[in-house]
Amino acid sequence: MDTLSMSNCKLSIQGINKQYKNNKAIALDNVSVDVMEGEFLSILGPSGCGKTTLLRIIAGLLQPDSGKLLLDGKDITDAPPAKRSLGIVFQNYALFENMTVLENVTYAAYLKAKREKSATKEEITARAMELLRELGIADYAKKYPAALSGGQMQRVAIARTLILNPDIMLFDEPASALDVATRLQLRTVIKDIQAKFGTTMIYITHDQEEAFAMSDRIMVMETAKISQIGTPSEIVSAPANDYVKSFVVDNLQTKIDSLNRALGKSV
Numbered sequence: 001m002d003t004l005s006m007s008n009c010k011l012s013i014q015g016i017n018k019q020y021k022n023n024k025a026i027a028l029d030n031v032s033v034d035v036m037e038g039e040f041l042s043i044l045g046p047s048g049c050g051k052t053t054l055l056r057i058i059a060g061l062l063q064p065d066s067g068k069l070l071l072d073g074k075d076i077t078d079a080p081p082a083k084r085s086l087g088i089v090f091q092n093y094a095l096f097e098n099m100t101v102l103e104n105v106t107y108a109a110y111l112k113a114k115r116e117k118s119a120t121k122e123e124i125t126a127r128a129m130e131l132l133r134e135l136g137i138a139d140y141a142k143k144y145p146a147a148l149s150g151g152q153m154q155r156v157a158i159a160r161t162l163i164l165n166p167d168i169m170l171f172d173e174p175a176s177a178l179d180v181a182t183r184l185q186l187r188t189v190i191k192d193i194q195a196k197f198g199t200t201m202i203y204i205t206h207d208q209e210e211a212f213a214m215s216d217r218i219m220v221m222e223t224a225k226i227s228q229i230g231t232p233s234e235i236v237s238a239p240a241n242d243y244v245k246s247f248v249v250d251n252l253q254t255k256i257d258s259l260n261r262a263l264g265k266s267v
Helices: 051-059 101-116 121-134 150-162 180-197 208-214 232-237 242-262
Strands: 009-019 026-036 040-044 066-071 086-089 168-172 200-205 217-221 226-230
Touching: 009 051, 009 200, 026 040, 026 051, 026 066, 026 200, 026 226, 040 051, 040 208, 051 086, 051 168, 051 200, 086 150, 101 121, 101 150, 121 150, 150 180, 180 200, 180 208, 200 208, 208 242, 217 232, 217 242, 226 232, 226 242, 232 242
Parallel strands: 040 200, 040 217, 086 168, 168 200
Antiparallel strands: 009 026, 009 066, 217 226
């Protein structure tokens, strides 16, 4: 468990283990971390290290073999996804192609409001349009996903998640399929959302520069395990082991050196 104060812990991940039955591979080996209220935590690691498996367990899409998940102190380990108050933004957008942007954003919110008798259809529609304006895509409300760019579709996916007022937003490499300019724009959108709503965010990425640019803390994963958890400055100044130094610090420096060369600066 990390050493931050438990007084404002939003999500406590305790001793999570997962082994895939088909090939006996260990996906997660005793993974523990406390995610703080309002924190932006990036889970950084290469493909196959277990980061997406962990995200799916947090979301309730996959069950751990052992361990616990506590949300605001309440055990949600066995709770279905709909009972977790978590929102997930996928890499592939997962939009309904036969629905307009507005319909995509309001669909799940309508169902939730009908089930809980918590809001009218008109109130939900008004809230959806407000979110679309904040995300800069209100003009696309009546368009279908096929007419949108990748960045616009990802903003729709974010609005669809935000309208449900999740306690935590989970991002599964949302920018990996986007071009560089759109990826940078999306980063700004996500950080602006965090600043405005104070939402706790867990962000999966394999990109060192992305993790360092966005995160309050970074959880560096090797195969199935956590190698280090710390702020960007802590990781750079004191990498926990050779893996962190090689995968994170050295790779980050290589990207910086490459950028400097492209700009014609000395390195």
